[in-house]
Each structure stands twice: as structure tokens, then as C-alpha cells.
Amino acid sequence: xxxxxxxxxxxxxxxxxxxxxxxxxxxxxxxxxxxxxxxxxxxxxxxxxxxxxxxxxxxxxxxxxxxxxxxxxxxxxxxxxxxxxxxxxxxxxxxxxxxxxxxxxxxxxxxxxxxxxxxxxxxxxxxxxxxxxxxxxxxxxxxxxxxxxxxxxxxxxxxxxxxxxxxxxxxxxxxxxxxxxxxxxxxxxxxxxxxxxxxxxxxxxxxxxxxxxxxxxxxxxxxxxxxxxxxxxxxxxxxxxxxxxxxxxxxxxxxxxxxxxxxxxxxxxxxxxxxxxxxxxxxxxxxxxxxxxxxxxxxxxxxxxxxxxxxxxxxxxxxxxxxx
Amino acid sequence: xxxxxxxxxxxxxxxxxxxxxxxxxxxxxxxxxxxxxxxxxxxxxxxxxxxxxxxxxxxxxxxxxxxxxxxxxxxxxxxxxxxxxxxxxxxxxxxxxxxxxxxxxxxxxxxxxxxxxxxxxxxxxxxxxxxxxxxxxxxxxxxxxxxxxxxxxxxxxxxxxxxxxxxxxxxxxxxxxxxxxxxxxxxxxxxxxxxxxxxxxxxxxxxxxxxxxxxxxxxxxxxxxxxxxxxxxxxxxxxxxxxxxxxxxxxxxxxxxxxxxxxxxxxxxxxxxxxxxxxxxxxxxxxxxxxxxxxxxxxxxxxxxxxxxxxxxxx
Numbered sequence: 001x002x003x004x005x006x007x008x009x010x011x012x013x014x015x016x017x018x019x020x021x022x023x024x025x026x027x028x029x030x031x032x033x034x035x036x037x038x039x040x041x042x043x044x045x046x047x048x049x050x051x052x053x054x055x056x057x058x059x060x061x062x063x064x065x066x067x068x069x070x071x072x073x074x075x076x077x078x079x080x081x082x083x084x085x086x087x088x089x090x091x092x093x094x095x096x097x098x099x100x101x102x103x104x105x106x107x108x109x110x111x112x113x114x115x116x117x118x119x120x121x122x123x124x125x126x127x128x129x130x131x132x133x134x135x136x137x138x139x140x141x142x143x144x145x146x147x148x149x150x151x152x153x154x155x156x157x158x159x160x161x162x163x164x165x166x167x168x169x170x171x172x173x174x175x176x177x178x179x180x181x182x183x184x185x186x187x188x189x190x191x192x193x194x195x196x197x198x199x200x201x202x203x204x205x206x207x208x209x210x211x212x213x214x215x216x217x218x219x220x221x222x223x224x225x226x227x228x229x230x231x232x233x234x235x236x237x238x239x240x241x242x243x244x245x246x247x248x249x250x251x252x253x254x255x256x257x258x259x260x261x262x263x264x265x266x267x268x269x270x271x272x273x274x275x276x277x278x279x280x281x282x283x284x285x286x287x288x289x290x291x292x293x294x295x296x297x298x299x300x301x302x303x304x305x306x307x308x309x310x311x312x313x314x315x316x317x318x319x320x321x322x323x324x
Numbered sequence: 325x326x327x328x329x330x331x332x333x334x335x336x337x338x339x340x341x342x343x344x345x346x347x348x349x350x351x352x353x354x355x356x357x358x359x360x361x362x363x364x365x366x367x368x369x370x371x372x373x374x375x376x377x378x379x380x381x382x383x384x385x386x387x388x389x390x391x392x393x394x395x396x397x398x399x400x401x402x403x404x405x406x407x408x409x410x411x412x413x414x415x416x417x418x419x420x421x422x423x424x425x426x427x428x429x430x431x432x433x434x435x436x437x438x439x440x441x442x443x444x445x446x447x448x449x450x451x452x453x454x455x456x457x458x459x460x461x462x463x464x465x466x467x468x469x470x471x472x473x474x475x476x477x478x479x480x481x482x483x484x485x486x487x488x489x490x491x492x493x494x495x496x497x498x499x500x501x502x503x504x505x506x507x508x509x510x511x512x513x514x515x516x517x518x519x520x521x522x523x524x525x526x527x528x529x530x531x532x533x534x535x536x537x538x539x540x541x542x543x544x545x546x547x548x549x550x551x552x553x554x555x556x557x558x559x560x561x562x563x564x565x566x567x568x569x570x571x572x573x574x575x576x577x578x579x580x581x582x583x584x585x586x587x588x589x590x591x592x593x594x595x596x597x598x599x600x601x602x603x604x605x606x607x608x609x610x611x612x613x614x615x616x617x618x619x620x621x622x623x624x625x626x627x628x629x630x631x632x633x634x635x636x637x638x639x
Binding site for chain 2: 040051160237243287290
């Protein structure tokens with residue numbers, strides 16, 4: 001009993017270490033820039049983080065299930081171009097469901113290839129990343145899309161309006177995080193995702209339909225991309241064809257920062273939220289300090305490496321491991 | 325039986341050769357490798373305009389390629405075009421420095437290289453026949469003039485630049501900063517951050533600027549796409565009133581915002597002019613004309629007062 005508790009304490013401390021680092025870092029930035037901890041700034045960073053954040057929620061579930069999803073960046077471009085373009089063509093009432101249908105179809109292709117066909121998720125979703133980018137160009141011909149009547153459409157609500165003084169995208173992000181957290185923590189489906197990611201063989205022997213579980217994780221990820229596209233399209237009221245380019249890595253960084261293991265079977269939606277916020281506050285804090293962009297890249301990278309190291313160290317039970 | 329058949333074949337071959345030869349002599353084959361078609365409307369429109377311009381002429385045959393933003397792929401495409409013995413290569417560099425060896429290689433094979441839109445690095449200049457494109461330093465300077473007018477020579481502004489490392493972004497920034505310091509010492513650039521040619525990114529950067537500074541009089545963005553992102557952020561914060569927005573590469577959204585009176589001015593740059601100028605420069609080089617190294621097509625200032633003289637951009 002005592003021994004197992006001690007063993008459990010290692011990872012716990014390492015994980016909390018990340019949270020402590022986050023708090024120290026927030027206070028540090030707060031001391032350097034008096035604007036950093038102002039309500040306005042916190043609200044603004046939260047709002048900026050929602051697009052990466054919503055996507056990261058879905059990817060967290062895919063990663064817990066033992067797979068990767070690198071297609072979310074170009075899927076976001078696709079969904080945003082679609083929802084913005086359809087807004088003027090058929091109206092948002094029909095355009096939004098159409099966008100979700102198309103996005104979920106892409107998720108189903110990922111889910112089928114990885115879940116049912118058992119193909120390597122890295123290769124499948126990396127291929128989807130460029131395939132979807134091609135699909136966008138076929139659809140739009142490379143042209144930017146814009147919503148013509150920007151002030152008169154109710155589509156503004158997703159990205160630009162507030163409810164009880166808090167921006168709507170923040171409400172969407174936090175409530176989706178809460179719902180997915182509850183699903184992952186308290187439903188049989190959530191437990192199955194952890195089982196499939198932790199030990200696929202054992203999960204199959206215990207009667208879990210692995211293919212169905214993996215398929216569903218990709219559908220959730222695609223759904224989250226659809227939600228992110230609503231926020232992005234409404235915030236910008238237009239879209240470039242490559243608007244989500246590179247987002248897949250930011251999303252993955254946020255998921256890793258949140259302590260979700262890339263090996264699958266372990267992770268936590270709410271900690272992903274912290275990872276997302278940490279990424280957002282790093283970039284914002286350095287910008288407020290007037291640091292050039294390359295410092296932001298460097299510091300972001302250092303923080304990610306630190307987080308991965310802490311994650312691995314937590315699993316090994318010590319910071320340095322002489323034996324691989 | 326055999327002999328006549330061979331004879332016929334030989335005659336046919338000779339006839340075919342005879343038919344093909346004059347056509348080959350009159351037609352020039354020009355290969356183009358573009359930067360990243362589809363990444364934005366400008367490049368998409370450029371490609372179509374280039375193809376249209378080439379089709380208008382009977383004596384031009386084109387091989388149109390796109391590097392998808394990948395410099396390694398573009399170097400391979402240059403090699404392929406050299407292998408195909410085209411008469412001239414037009415290249416829109418993905419990376420002005422990394423492409424120099426490939427350009428030198430073409431030069432050694434006596435295939436003239438025409439650089440379009442965004443210039444190659446200084447050390448590659450001796451290997452190219454000509455550059456055709458916008459003068460981005462001049463565009464930055466023109467934007468500084470617009471900003472100076474808009475603010476009556478006084479104020480604090482922020483700058484949102486394009487993709488770091490991209491020649492157009494660097495040159496516009498330099499042209500803007502140098503000219504502003506010269507003609508408008510009363511205007512101070514209080515912060516500069518990249519918006520990566522991405523409207524959403526520029527919007528986020530502007531939100532952070534608005535948090536950081538209580539007082540911003542103007543915004544200079546490396547293109548209108550980012551400029552409109554900054555305008556969106558300022559409008560959402562309720563601070564767009566009286567703020568002077570100046571961009572470059574006038575986009576349709578920038579044009580519309582100008583018509584609304586929300587956006588001060590920009591630089592009008594037509595991808596159609598750009599593509600036509602590139603093809604014409606290549607043809608001039610092939611015709612043996614004395615072509616200058618740097619060929620700039622005109623990119624005038626556009627603002628609320630003179631915008632009626634310009635068509636709404638198609639991108």
C-alpha cells in the first residue's frame with residue numbers, strides 16, 4: 001500500500017510541478033509587465049486561445065486513445081473556408097450543418113483508416129493534412145473567401161459577441177472542455193478510450209470494440225475542429241485557404257503541455273486547458289515585454305521540451321534515467 | 325515489298341521533321357516555377373493571368389509549375405526545366421537565398437532566368453537575366469507617405485509585418501521605416517510584430533498591442549489582409565475611431581473598408597500586371613533586347629480620395 005502510494009506520488013508531483021511552473025511564470029510576467037495580469041489582457045488571451053483550445057480538446061481524446069491527429073490544421077482551414085463561403089451562398093442556417101457534415105466526413109475517413117483498417121495514425125493523418133489542403137484548393141480555387149455583410153449577420157455571435165461580459169468563444173471552449181472532461185472521466189466510453197490507448201491488446205481481450213472506440217475519437221476531434229472553424233470564421237469574417245496551417249503542431253504542443261502522454265492511455269482534458277492557456281500566455285507575455293517573435297518561438301520550444309521531459313520523468317519515477 | 329515500305333516511312337519521317345522544324349524555330353518555350361499558388365488569392369490570380377497572357381500569343385509555349393512553398397521542390401523543378409531545355413525560366417523564389425545555386429546552374433547552361441515578384445538574394449543577381457516585379461522598398465516608402473498624411477506628421481503607430489524571412493516583408497518594412505524617419509520624424513513606431521500574412525494572426529497581434537498601449541494613432545500592415553485583421557481587432561475594442569490604417573497590396577476587403585471610411589489607404593498592386601510584366605520581360609530577354617536588371621511595374625498609392633480611379637481588386 002505505502003509503496004504503491006509512494007510510486008504514485010512521483011508522477012503526481014511532476015504533474016503538479018507543471019502547474020506550479022505555470023503559476024510562477026504568470027507571477028513573473030505579472031511583475032515585469034503591469035498589463036499582463038489585467039482583466040482585459042487575461043480576457044484577450046483566453047479569447048485568442050479558444051481556437052487552438054477547442055481543437056486541443058478533441059486531439060487530447062485521440063492521443064489518449066493511443067493515436068495522433070495531425071490533420072486538424074488543414075481540416076480547420078477546410079471547415080473555415082467552407083462555413084464562410086456557404087454563409088453568403090446558402091446562409092448560416094444551412095451552411096453550418098453542411099460544414100459540420102463535411103468535417104465529420106473527414107473525421108470518419110481518419111477514423112476508418114486508423115480504427116478499422118489499423119493503419120498507422122501518424123502516416124494517415126499526415127497524408128490527410130496535405131490531401132485536405134488540396135481539397136480546399138479544388139473547392140475555392142485558391143481565392144480568399146469573405147462574408148460580405150459583416151455587421152448584419154447573426155454569425156457574429158460565435159467569435160465576436162459576449163455573454164455576461166465574457167466572450168462567447170470562451171463560453172464555448174470552457175463548456176466543451178467540461179462536457180468532454182465529464183465524458184472521459186465518468187462514462188464507459190471514456191474508460192474504453194483510456195483502455196484502448198493504454199493497452200490495446202488487453203482491451204480487445206476484455207471485449208472492447210477497439211475499432212469503434214478509435215473511430216469515435218476521430219469523430220470527436222473532427223467535431224471540435226468544426227466548432228473551432230465557427231469561432232475562427234466568425235472572428236475573422238473571412239478565411240484564407242491556409243488559415244490553419246501549422247496549427248496542428250500548436251495543438252499537439254498544448255496537449256503535451258497538459259501532460260497527456262503521446263504513448264496513449266493517460267491524459268486529462270482539464271490539464272489540456274491549462275496547456276492551452278500556458279501556450280497563449282507565453283506568447284502574449286513575451287509580446288507585452290516587447291520581445292521579438294523569435295524569442296517567442298524559442299521560449300515556446302523550451303517550455304514544450306521541459307514539459308515532455310517532466311512527463312517522461314514522471315513515468316520513470318526519476319528526472320534522469322541512465323537506462324533507456 | 326519491303327523496300328517501298330521503308331521508303332514511305334522515311335518520307336513520312338522527313339515530312340514530319342519538315343513540318344515540326346519551322347514551328348520549333350518560331351515558338352519559344354518558357355518554364356515557370358511559382359512560389360505557392362493557392363496560398364493566397366494574389367498568387368492564384370497571378371497564375372491564371374500568366375496562362376491567359378501566354379495563350380494570347382501563338383509563339384509562346386509554357387510549362388507552368390508550382391513549388392507549393394517548398395524550396396527543395398522548387399530546386400528540383402528548376403533542374404527539370406533545365407533538363408527539358410526550355411528557352412527561358414521564370415522563377416518566383418520560395419527562398420531568395422537557397423535558390424541561388426539552382427539559378428547559377430541554369431545560367432551555366434545558357435538558359436536565361438527571369439525572377440518574378442520577389443527578388444533573389446544579392447549574390448544571385450549576376451546569374452539572372454532580369455527581375456520583374458513590384459518595388460517593395462518603394463511600396464514601403466509610399467505607405468510611409470500615406471501614414472504621414474493621415475496623421476499630419478504626428479503620432480504613435482504600430483507595425484505588423486509579413487512572414488519573417490520573406491523578402492517582400494523585409495523590404496516593405498525597411499522602405500517604410502527609412503522613409504518615415506526621413507519625412508515624418510514626428511511619428512514613432514512603438515512596436516513591430518509579424519502577422520505572417522495571416523489575418524487571424526494579425527488580429528491577435530493587434531489585440532495584444534491594444535492591451536499593451538493605451539494610445540495608438542495608426543497601424544501599418546505589410547498587406548491589407550493583415551491590415552483588415554488589425555482593423556477588426558480595433559473595432560472590437562471600440563478603438564478604431566480616428567485610428568489610421570495603412571496597408572499594402574490592396575485586397576478587396578481593404579478596398580471595401582476604404583469605401584466605408586474605416587481604412588486610410590494602401591498600395592495598389594495588380595497580380596495581372598505582375599504576371600504580364602514577367603512574361604513580357606522574358607520575351608524581351610529572348611528577343612535579345614537590352615533589358616535592365618530590375619524591371620518594376622507600377623504600384624500606385626490608393627486612398628479614400630482617389631479609389632474611384634481603381635477597380636475593386638479581384639482577390
